[in-house]
Amino acid sequence: MFMASFNYQEYTDENPDFYNGIVDLLAQLLIHYDLEEVYYENRVKAHKLLNQKNRDEKLPFDKRILVIIxxxxxxxxxxxxxxxxxxxxxxxxxxxxxxxxxxxxxxxxxxxxxxxxxxxxxxxxxxxxxxxxxxxxxxxxxxxxxxxxxxxxxxxxxxxxxxxxxxxxxxxxxxxxxxxxxxxxxxxxxxxxxxxxxxxxxxxxxxxxxxxxSKDIKDQYERIENLKKYIKEQDIKDRKEQYEELMILKKRISCLKNNVEELDIKYPNDQYEEANDIEKQVDNLLSKFKESNSQHDNLEGS
Incomplete structure (x- = not known):
């Protein structure tokens, strides 16, 4: 049996306790199924194996997890x-x-x-x-x-x-x-x-x-804490990479719009409005990422 306290990214800002709980749960599940080393080497593979092992369990997920504080x-x-x-x-x-x-x-x-x-x-x-x-x-x-x-x-x-x-x-x-x-x-x-x-x-x-x-329990808690720290570090890294990708996309959209205006190319209004809508969506996402990354940094030590 393994323990679980109670977002992933969409829940980080609204409910940091829930985020920390999910990170805790993920770390304990990975250790329970001996996927700790796999996760350090290949996170995507570890997630796939974890889903498979959960599907193979006889009891449903909510009947196997011990909720702890x-x-x-x-x-x-x-x-x-x-x-x-x-x-x-x-x-x-x-x-x-x-x-x-x-x-x-x-x-x-x-x-x-x-x-x-x-x-x-x-x-x-x-x-x-x-x-x-x-x-x-x-x-x-x-x-x-x-x-x-x-x-x-x-x-x-x-x-x-x-x-x-x-x-x-x-x-x-x-x-x-x-x-x-x-x-x-x-x-x-x-x-x-x-x-x-x-x-x-x-x-x-x-x-x-x-x-x-006991020594086994102490060792398990230490492994959980190390894995939780790694999960959060990788989460922050992913966020920064996504932010950089959005910045590149914003620059490309701006360049395309500038080229269109300089060449005086006449696009249908609906296409031009669509380009503006995409640019606004990217700006909104960038704004959210700035705020999210700022708040998420505070979770790193939680």
């Missing part, structure tokens, strides 16, 4: 929401709390999922384990079995903070009658300052999980 982008997005949320709006604060804890649980479950599958566990077996163990067990003794490290003991302060907010999330989701003091205690936790602290603790946990990755 891109930690930095998701963390940044949630932090922006924390900064913008109306702290006096209990409903918005509660939704944000649920989002934050869900974010944490996803990075934990993804880590366990890939480590187990790397050890030969089936999807069904992995799913059973993820559902059977609670978050304390996953971050404690079970993580120790996988990597020799127990987060609940190694980073007890951060774990205590995260666990505290998991309890608050559960209080609201699995509500049961409670005293005023218990209710007020949970309500007081719904504030921006504490949410930011929880996100910092989650970042610490994520760094811990990276250190806990």
């Amino acid at each position: 891109e930690f930095e982008r998701e963390h940044k997005k949630i932090l922006e929401n924390v900064m913008c949320v109306n702290e006096n709006n209990d409903e918005e604060m509660l939704i944000l709390l649920i989002h934050i804890i869900r974010f944490f649980e996803r990075i934990v479950n993804e880590h366990i999922c890939f480590e187990l599958e790397n050890r030969g566990f089936t999807q069904s077996e992995t799913k059973t384990i993820l559902h059977k163990f609670n978050i304390d067990e996953k971050m404690g003794w079970f993580l120790k079995i996988l990597s020799g490290k127990d987060y609940t003991q190694t980073s007890s302060n951060n774990w205590s903070l995260i666990k505290n907010y998991i309890i608050t999330r559960n209080f609201y989701i699995h509500y049961a009658p409670a005293t005023f003091s218990v209710y007020d205690g949970h309500k007081k936790k719904l504030n921006k300052k504490d949410f930011k602290s929880v996100l910092e603790a989650i970042s610490d946990c994520y760094c811990f999980l990276i250190e806990c990755r």
